Amino acid sequence: MSIKYEVLEHKRDGHSFVQITGYEGRVEKLIIPETIDGLKVEAIGNHAFSGRDDISQVVLPESIKTLYGFAFHNCRNLKKISLFDSLDDYYDGVCRQCDSLSEVEITVKKSWYEVIRNFLADNDKTLRFLIHVIDGADKEDIGALDECGKLRPGKASHEYETSCLTFPEYVYDFNENTMARTIQFSIAGSGYAFRECVDRRKIDYRQYDSLFEKALVDGSEIAQDIAVGRLIYPLELEDKYRLIYEGYIRANAGALLKRLIQMYADGVENERCEMIIKKLLEYRTDSAKDMLSEVNGEDKKLLSADVIDEAIRLSTDLSTSLLTALLMDLGGKESSAQALTFTFA
DSSP states (O other): EEEEEEEETTTTTEEEEEEEEEEOOOOOOEEHHHHHTEEEEOOOEEETTTTOOOEEEOOOOTTOEEETTTTTTTOOOOEEEEEETTEEETTTTTTTTTOOOOEEEEEESSOOOOHHHHHHHHOSSSSSEEEEESSTTTTGGOBBBBSOOOOOOTTTTGGEEEEEEEOOOEEEEEEEEETTTTEEEEESSHHHHHHHTTTTTTOOHHHHHTTHHHHHHHHHHHHHHHHHHHHHHHHOOOOOHHHHHHHHHHHHHHHHHHHHHHHHHHHHSSEEEEEEEHHHHHHHHOOGGGGSSSSGGGGGSSSOOOHHHHHHHHHHOOOOOOOOHHHHHHHGSSOTTTSSSSOOO
């Protein structure tokens, strides 16, 4: 095993546990085991992986109770961390200066959202959280992540719900008023307000959704990610906000699909891009809950025939054959038969 560690005794009750201190050699996907030599792995030590440029993904087991200071500091290629809400202590700078970090996947089994608060406080850039909320008597049955860092289904897998929340970035701006001998500061960007939606014991989804208007000012990509995440994973999504998100996606579907297809062609988050396009093609509005207007069969779809046709053309031009097939298959009758034309000499 290339993982470096030390065996310690807990100061409170004296039990022995393993603390990870580093990794010998290069590793792209760092998967920390739950036990080593029969002892629980409970901590990641100070600066254990600080400054590494090889790690792109980290998977932590439920046994982890402590992330010590600067554990993954300055891992500039780290893109994703998967973990549980088992953390009791999160020290300063764990993921600071991890400029590529974009997603945190967390399994919540004891309603402890302080972990999310800590990550958000440690990083002022845009972060996406995929949150699996476990509820029910069989929580222990769903207690492991697979080798890809994804939640492994169990007998009670139907008892968890997922939400996907994007938290925009924000910037502190400090200005010194020499005459008044004061320092004034302001916050640019909606990210700080979004972070206030997370409490130790809960996420205020209503407050999060109410901030969408502020996110529109931050740019289309942020707004797209927020709207898509809430529609695909509508945990505690009220009808009035659902309608707002649906309206935004309808109005910006062309730009959204273009962005996703281009990302896929560039090799950026291919699995996620494919999943989102598939979900958008399958998405139907619920006319029984539509409080703004009567929705006919055509309007039940978020993506119009014209938008799908344009996406097929772009996907074909960029040689993303899998997406082209997906668009043509799930686009169904809504896409024009003229979407693809071939000329023979």
